[in-house]
Amino acid sequence: MHGRPPLIGHRVSLFSALLLLLVSRASICVRADLASYVVDTQIVPDALDEAPKELLSVSYGGKQVQVGEEWTPTACKDPPTIDMHYDPAKFYTLIMTDIDAPKRSKPTYREFLAWCVVNIPGDQFAAGQVLAEYSGIGPPKDSGEHRVLFTLYEQEGIHEFDEKYIDNRQLGWRLWFSQRNFSNRHGMANAGQPVAAAVLVANYDQYSDKLADEFKKRLKM
Numbered sequence: 001m002h003g004r005p006p007l008i009g010h011r012v013s014l015f016s017a018l019l020l021l022l023v024s025r026a027s028i029c030v031r032a033d034l035a036s037y038v039v040d041t042q043i044v045p046d047a048l049d050e051a052p053k054e055l056l057s058v059s060y061g062g063k064q065v066q067v068g069e070e071w072t073p074t075a076c077k078d079p080p081t082i083d084m085h086y087d088p089a090k091f092y093t094l095i096m097t098d099i100d101a102p103k104r105s106k107p108t109y110r111e112f113l114a115w116c117v118v119n120i121p122g123d124q125f126a127a128g129q130v131l132a133e134y135s136g137i138g139p140p141k142d143s144g145e146h147r148v149l150f151t152l153y154e155q156e157g158i159h160e161f162d163e164k165y166i167d168n169r170q171l172g173w174r175l176w177f178s179q180r181n182f183s184n185r186h187g188m189a190n191a192g193q194p195v196a197a198a199v200l201v202a203n204y205d206q207y208s209d210k211l212a213d214e215f216k217k218r219l220k221m
Contacts, residue, residue, distance in 0.1 A: 034199075046099055047111060048149075052151065057082065060080045065150075068199060071200045072207070073205050073208050078136075079134040087123075088123040092120045093183075093188065095150070095182070097113055097151075098146050099112075104144045111149075118155070118161050136168075143204060146203070149198075154188065161186065169218045
């Protein structure tokens with residue numbers, strides 16, 4: 001009887017070690033999948049110069065976006081949850097773009113800016129400063145698959161951005177946005193490369209028409 005407790009403790013320790021190993025391997029696989037995906041689908045070089053090393057946690061309706069997963073515009077009409085677990089002493093910028101606007105075969109509006117939040121404390125996304133409100137995404141009919149990219153950049157401290165604030169139905173500076181130029185212009189850390197990213201694929205659904213009509217109405221006001 002005296003010899004059993006150590007054996008039980010050993011089994012618990014072994015189980016914990018195996019669990020940590022599995023989690024670590026899963027994390028490595030996710031990073032590899034992200035890096036491979038952005039290269040294979042030409043997000044590098046269409047929007048980025050290098051593949052981000054970490055998967056950004058983006059969730060719609062409590063469901064986390066997986067690398068290259070297909071989502072509808074309807075499912076993405078409301079802002080997602082961004083899980084921030086980074087250095088609370090640092091500040092970050094989140095950018096969301098459709099890099100295939102208006103269609104993949106002829107992306108004359110590349111990139112379309114769907115969301116931009118800056119000066120985000122590393123562990124408090126809600127405390128960030130919104131430059132461009134979340135617009136959602138709306139691939140036009142018969143435009144094929146659209147690659148939708150979320151990128152997180154580390155800033156060199158808190159920063160003053162001079163871009164004009166735009167609400168969720170203002171076009172403003174959304175068209176022909178370049179996150180390369182934006183990150184370089186504002187002196188992002190990590191040589192201007194994102195520290196984390198997520199990517200989904202979107203196709204047309206009826207919400208795309210609704211979104212386009214709402215933008216057109218604002219242009220006429």
